[in-house]
Amino acid sequence: MAIELLSPAGNYEKLATAFNYGADAAYMGMTEFSLRANAGNFSIEEAEKVRALKEKTGKKVYCTLNILFREKQMEKLLSEKDEIGSWPFDAFIVSDIGTVPFLRKNFPEKELHLSTQASCLNSESVKMYRDMGFKRIILGREASLDDIRRIKDKVPEMELEAFVHGAMCMSYSGRCMLSSFLTGRSANRGDCSHTCRWNYRMYALEEEERKGHYYPIEENDGYTTILSSKDLCMIDHVKELEEAGLSSLKIEGRMKSVYYVAVVTRAYRKAIDDAPDKDEYKRDIFDVSHREFTTGFFFKDDPIEGREDDVSRPTSYGYERSYIFLGTIGKKKGENIWEIDCRNQIKRGQKLEFIGPDVPLLSDDNFTILDEDGFPLLQLDHMKKGFIKTDLNLKEGYIIRRASEQKYFS
Numbered sequence: 001m002a003i004e005l006l007s008p009a010g011n012y013e014k015l016a017t018a019f020n021y022g023a024d025a026a027y028m029g030m031t032e033f034s035l036r037a038n039a040g041n042f043s044i045e046e047a048e049k050v051r052a053l054k055e056k057t058g059k060k061v062y063c064t065l066n067i068l069f070r071e072k073q074m075e076k077l078l079s080e081k082d083e084i085g086s087w088p089f090d091a092f093i094v095s096d097i098g099t100v101p102f103l104r105k106n107f108p109e110k111e112l113h114l115s116t117q118a119s120c121l122n123s124e125s126v127k128m129y130r131d132m133g134f135k136r137i138i139l140g141r142e143a144s145l146d147d148i149r150r151i152k153d154k155v156p157e158m159e160l161e162a163f164v165h166g167a168m169c170m171s172y173s174g175r176c177m178l179s180s181f182l183t184g185r186s187a188n189r190g191d192c193s194h195t196c197r198w199n200y201r202m203y204a205l206e207e208e209e210r211k212g213h214y215y216p217i218e219e220n221d222g223y224t225t226i227l228s229s230k231d232l233c234m235i236d237h238v239k240e241l242e243e244a245g246l247s248s249l250k251i252e253g254r255m256k257s258v259y260y261v262a263v264v265t266r267a268y269r270k271a272i273d274d275a276p277d278k279d280e281y282k283r284d285i286f287d288v289s290h291r292e293f294t295t296g297f298f299f300k301d302d303p304i305e306g307r308e309d310d311v312s313r314p315t316s317y318g319y320e321r322s323y324i325f326l327g328t329i330g331k332k333k334g335e336n337i338w339e340i341d342c343r344n345q346i347k348r349g350q351k352l353e354f355i356g357p358d359v360p361l362l363s364d365d366n367f368t369i370l371d372e373d374g375f376p377l378l379q380l381d382h383m384k385k386g387f388i389k390t391d392l393n394l395k396e397g398y399i400i401r402r403a404s405e406q407k408y409f410s
Helices: 012-020 044-057 071-079 081-085 097-106 123-131 145-154 178-183 235-244 258-273 278-286
Strands: 004-008 025-029 060-065 091-094 111-114 136-138 159-166 231-233 248-251 323-334 337-342 352-356 359-364 368-370 385-389 399-403
Touching (some): 012 025, 044 060, 081 097, 123 145, 145 159, 159 235, 235 258, 258 399, 323 352
Parallel strands (some): 004 025, 136 159, 159 248
Antiparallel strands (some): 159 231, 323 399, 337 385, 352 399, 368 385
């Protein structure tokens, strides 16, 4: 079986984009029971749209029920059998074992996938979850390639999945109390405020038993990102991941933009397919918004940074990006005229770039912006309805972007 590419879907638009740009499956949340409560998620009214998209594409959708349930939340989950059953899910991603009897009783035809939040890192645990009815284990992000090989050798019938790209939590397998302590928003119940990404001013960090030995702190403008981990990137190691025994490669990012989902998904699609032009698509993941990259815990030494134990070092600066997402191309409305779903201001005379699932880059600085009545505009603003006229051979779903004037930002 070919290895699966699993992409994030924070809302319906991102789900459609993930499928369009090469994902085999996507994972989505139900607002109250997902670890990304602010990702947008899906309303019950969208169930039929998701079902139609699945039937059209033949791809899979996994539901994240991966919060740590408190008593009232568990009671609510147990009362929503009919609503959950109305969705065309192929599997449930869970971390709280208390949900298993409910899911197995009411949805016996659906697969159970163990969330990375459960911190499964050894074959004995995998065997236990197998015996409980789980089909797949999403390994804790601390698992190395050697761990994956050993687990797969001992439990070959189990599917193994791992995150291979995106933001990583500074805490062990995401079990963080920092957000709850500082803001009252629990990271383990879907409301993380990403306090580890904030900038902090620190004068010294010294451990009591090692007086005089200070933790290295890199500062920018008087502040440091000492708690902020680097972003994961395994784009150059897809073959090694597959050979180690993974069944699915998972991209983080349900709260990221449509542009992020498109660019990262298509890059990994090309890498998995070993496409001749895969490097053209790979370049874009270094231009989309991200922090410094690392290969995480998969290797002892980090091939990207060339430093031992690099994953334990915080990133030394904020986000980096080279492009600004401007919107997406909608339906064709006339000869060389296309609808625009505008997300950032587009001005006449700018150099616009367009990307598609199998088109690395098209550019145009001689386009015309039109209003709803077909009259030329000097600019089209965010969320305003308009059209673009261009000689380029565009298609519905293409992404519009322009080069950013600022490379680094908080």
